[in-house]
Amino acid sequence: MASSASPGAFTLLNSTQIALLTQQHRLPSCYGFRDTVVAGGLMRLGPNMVAIAIEGANYVDKILRGAKPADLPVEQPTKMEVVINLKTAKTPLHFRCWHFSDVAGLTDDVGSWG
Known part of the structure; x- marks a missing residue:
């Protein structure tokens, strides 16, 4: 069994509690x-939120400069991010899980690609 928490207001507000429960029950988990992950969850896989905010600001800038919103293209995130809590990854789980720290050569408690 594994845990996956979809990104949203509920999971963001309760992120620490969710991470503690998955650690307590030794479940591998992926978050939005x-x-x-910083609170103790295993990993995060998803779009880079900073890049999304920058693109949103660029859209606002174009609209303020006179572009019609209907004429602007719809874009998908292009920068993805994988964040792994290596401290949590080293704990035994009820599920066989890959350990990425050797592949990436990361030494911090929270490693990030993206």
């Missing part, structure tokens, strides 16, 4: 927010 980096904060949950």
Whole structure:
């Protein structure tokens, strides 16, 4: 069994509690927010939120400069991010799980690609 928490207001507000429960029950888990991984969750996989905010600001800038919103293209995130809490990854789980620290050569408690 594994845990996956979809990104949203509920999971963001309760990220610490969710991370603690998955650790307590030794479940591998994947989250939508980096904060949950910092709080003790196993990993996060998803779009880079900073890049999304920058693109949103660029859209606002174009609209303020006179572009019609209907004429602007719809874009998908292009920068993805994988964040792994190596301290949590080293704990025994009820599920066979890959350990990525050797592949990436990371030494911090929270490693990040993206």
